[in-house]
Amino acid sequence: MRVLIFSHEHPTFSKGGGEFAAYYLYQGFNESSEHEAWFVGRAEDKMLHPGVPIAALNEREYLIAGQAGIPQLTTCLELGEQSDFAYMLKTIQPDVIHFHHYVNLGLELIRAVKNLCPKAKVVLTLHEYIAICMNNGQMIKTDGRLCYRYSLRECIQCFPEKTAEDFFLRERYIKSFFDIVDHFISPSEFLKDRYINWGIDAERIAVIENGLPAAEKHPPRALQSNEIHGRFAYFGQINPYKGVNVLLDAFTKLPKSIKKRITLDIFGSGLEKQSPEYQKKFHTLLQENSKFIRFHGAYEAIEQARLMAEIDWVVMSSMWWENSPLVIQEAFKYGRPVICPDIGGMAEKVTHGVNGMHFRARDAVSLSQAIESISNDTEIYNKLSSNIPKITTIEQCVEKHMQIYAT
Numbered sequence: 493m494r495v496l497i498f499s500h501e502h503p504t505f506s507k508g509g510g511e512f513a514a515y516y517l518y519q520g521f522n523e524s525s526e527h528e529a530w531f532v533g534r535a536e537d538k539m540l541h542p543g544v545p546i547a548a549l550n551e552r553e554y555l556i557a558g559q560a561g562i563p564q565l566t567t568c569l570e571l572g573e574q575s576d577f578a579y580m581l582k583t584i585q586p587d588v589i590h591f592h593h594y595v596n597l598g599l600e601l602i603r604a605v606k607n608l609c610p611k612a613k614v615v616l617t618l619h620e621y622i623a624i625c626m627n628n629g630q631m632i633k634t635d636g637r638l639c640y641r642y643s644l645r646e647c648i649q650c651f652p653e654k655t656a657e658d659f660f661l662r663e664r665y666i667k668s669f670f671d672i673v674d675h676f677i678s679p680s681e682f683l684k685d686r687y688i689n690w691g692i693d694a695e696r697i698a699v700i701e702n703g704l705p706a707a708e709k710h711p712p713r714a715l716q717s718n719e720i721h722g723r724f725a726y727f728g729q730i731n732p733y734k735g736v737n738v739l740l741d742a743f744t745k746l747p748k749s750i751k752k753r754i755t756l757d758i759f760g761s762g763l764e765k766q767s768p769e770y771q772k773k774f775h776t777l778l779q780e781n782s783k784f785i786r787f788h789g790a791y792e793a794i795e796q797a798r799l800m801a802e803i804d805w806v807v808m809s810s811m812w813w814e815n816s817p818l819v820i821q822e823a824f825k826y827g828r829p830v831i832c833p834d835i836g837g838m839a840e841k842v843t844h845g846v847n848g849m850h851f852r853a854r855d856a857v858s859l860s861q862a863i864e865s866i867s868n869d870t871e872i873y874n875k876l877s878s879n880i881p882k883i884t885t886i887e888q889c890v891e892k893h894m895q896i897y898a899t
Contacts, residue, residue: 493526493527493528493587493588493894493897494527494528494529494530494584494585494586494587494588495518495521495527495528495529495530495586495587495588495589495590495897496529496530496532496581496584496586496588496589496590497514497517497518497521497529497530497531497532497590497592498514498532498533498534498556498589498590498591498592498593498597498601499511499514499515499531499532499533499534499592499593500533500534500558500592500593500594500595500596500597501533501534501535501596502515502531502533502534502535502549502553502555503515503533503793504533504549505533505535505539507761507790507792507793508729509702509817509818509819510592510593510619511533512793512818513592513617513679513702513703513818514531514533514592514593514617515531515533516702516703516704516705516886516889517529517590517592517702517703517886517889517890517893518530518531519886520703520886520887520889520890521890522552523886523887524890527890527894528552529552530552530553530554530584530586531552531553531554532553532554532555532556532580533553533554533555533556534555534556534557534558534596534597535547535555535556535557535558537557537559539555540555540557544576545557545568545569545570545576545577546576546577546580554580556569556577556597557569558596558597558598559596560594560595560596560597560598560599561595561596562595562622562626562628562629563626563662565594565595565598565599565622565666566598566599566600567597567598567599567600567601568598569598569600569601571600571601571604573608577601577604577608578604578608581605581608581609582608585609586609586612587611587612587613587897588612588613588614588615588897589605589609589612589613589614589615590614590615590616590617590893591614591615591616591617592617592619593617593619594616594622594669595619595622595629599665599666599669600669602614602616602669602670602672602673603669603672606672613674613675613897614672614673614674615673615674615675615676615677615893615896615897616670616673616675616676616677617676617677617678617679618676618677618678618683618684618687618697618815619679619815620815621683621686621687621813623666623670623687623690624642624686624687624690625639625642625647626647626650626651626659626662627639627650627651628733630733630812630813631686631812631813632733632811632812633646633649633650634650634651635650638812638813638835638853638854641689642686642689642690644656644659644660647659663691667691670692673696675696675697675698675896675899676692676696676697676698677697677698677699677700677893677896678697678698678699678700678815679699679700679701679702679815679816679837680699680701680815680816680836680837680840680841681699681840682813682815682836682837682839682840683815683816683837684697684699686813698892698896700884700889700892700893700896701816701821701883701884701889702816702818702821702884702889703883703884703885703886703887703888703889703890704818704821704822704825704883704884704885704886705885705886706883706885706886706887707797707825707826709825709826709827709880710797710800710801710826710827710828711827712804712827712873712874712877713801713802713803713804719753720753720754720867720870721804721805721873722753722754722755722804722867723754723755723757723802723803723804723805724743724754724755724756724757724803724804724805724806724807724831724863725756725757725758725759725799725800725803725805725806725807726739726756726757726758726759726760726806726807726808726809727759727760727791727796727799727806727819727822728759728760728808728817728819729760729761729762730758730760730761730762730763730766730774731762731765731766732766732770732811733810733811733812734760734808734809734810734811735808735809735810735811735833735854736758736760736774736809737770737773737774737777738809738811738854738855738856738859739756739758739807739809739859740774740777740778740781740785741777741856742809742856742857742859742860742863743756743781743784743785743860743863744777744780744781745856745857745860746860746863746864747864750863750864750867750868751781751783751784752784753867754784754863754867755784755785755786756784756785756786756807757786757788757803758785758786758787758788759788759789759790759791759799760789760790760791761789761790796822796826797826800822800823800826800827800828801826803828804828804873805828805829805830805831805866805873806819806820806822806823806828806829806830806831807830807831807832807859807863808820808830808831808832808833808838809832809833809859810832810833810836810838810853811853811854812836813835813836813837814836814837814838815836815837816837816841817837817838817841820832820838820841820842821841821883821884824847824880824881824882824883825883827877827880828877828880829847829848829849829873829876829877829880830842830847830848830849831848831849831850831851831859831862831863831866832848832849832850832851833850833851833852833853833854834850834851834852834853835853845876846876846879847876847877847879847880847881848876849862849866849876850862
């Protein structure tokens with residue numbers, strides 16, 4: 493089977509979880525002797541030659557132009573039968589065209605590939621809630637509160653310059669493209685339920701966890717005399733939606749007796765893209781707590797095994813209903829329990845008191861209390877780390893996708 497995978501970015505240039513999930517799937521298909529796969533990742537204009545919308549990285553990987561942001565989701569590509577896009581499709585002749593997102597790429601690509609390759613099946617992996625929510629697809633209201641459902645009237649409260657008719661037309665426009673899709677993939681039950689409530693037939697959505705390269709779990713870190721399992725680490729983007737400010741606030745609230753026994757290491761990129769106010773607050777909290785909180789900046793995937801071996805816990809603090817954060821799978825892959833908010837796909841993936849801990853989402857006091865209780869319980873780490881589940885491997889992920897493609 494010939495499979496063409498589209499991604500909203502290429503992981504060589506953008507280190508998000510969705511990009512890696514798409515790329516791992518592409519690699520998995522190519523590792524099979526029965527299948528061939530191609531990968532197309534959206535790139536910024538500066539990565540492409542002027543006037544050329546598609547560039548080859550190698551014989552199976554391409555970069556493609558795209559500026560289809562929220563809310564329009566409109567492509568900038570020429571999609572006619574004589575276009576470079578059409579030539580690429582006709583050269584590959586895919587049996588399955590799998591979109592691992594549509595943001596940046598544009599919704600029109602879905603109809604275009606069906607017109608250009610009418611025999612090919614079209615599959616779409618859903619990420620975030622961009623089709624449902626115009627506020628960055630996060631289902632957070634513009635005043636910062638969590639949004640629990642799709643509602644035209646609630647949407648116009650977030651965007652008073654819009655009318656209910658505007659949101660109705662946006663919904664119908666997006667669904668006109670989704671109607672072309674043969675099947676949807678959701679990495680979590682939570683996200684699937686949100687899209688069912690929005691109007692997609694449940695039978696059209698399969699839940700498949702993102703796959704990761706297999707690896708041996710690290711044993712619990714060896715402790716020095718009188719040391720506890722108190723090395724916490726954050727891995728991910730640095731931005732308000734990830735709640736790093738909540739994380740820092742929670743650790744600064746800890747009693748001095750706890751601060752002397754633990755550390756927090758922050759590994760992530762994107763701080764330089766945030767507002768000056770956000771950066772200032774971040775650096776101020778770091779400086780005030782430099783004895784036990786350390787910021788290391790960006791990291792590469794190849795470093796993760798070593799970094800995980802040096803810590804005890806992975807802690808998340810996202811402010812929104814994360815779908816299926818790859819960092820949870822990565823933590824479990826290396827045998828590290830996860831502390832996360834009690835909402836969305838995070839709460840679905842981490843079982844409280846079994847392989848990790850929950851705290852009240854967006855609540856620095858609740859997170860601080862969780863850290864304190866863990867630090868005072870010498871037995872809980874061994875209990876939680878011994879119950880960490882096996883991850884979905886790339887091979888298993890490919891097999892499950894093939895079952896969908898075959899139907």
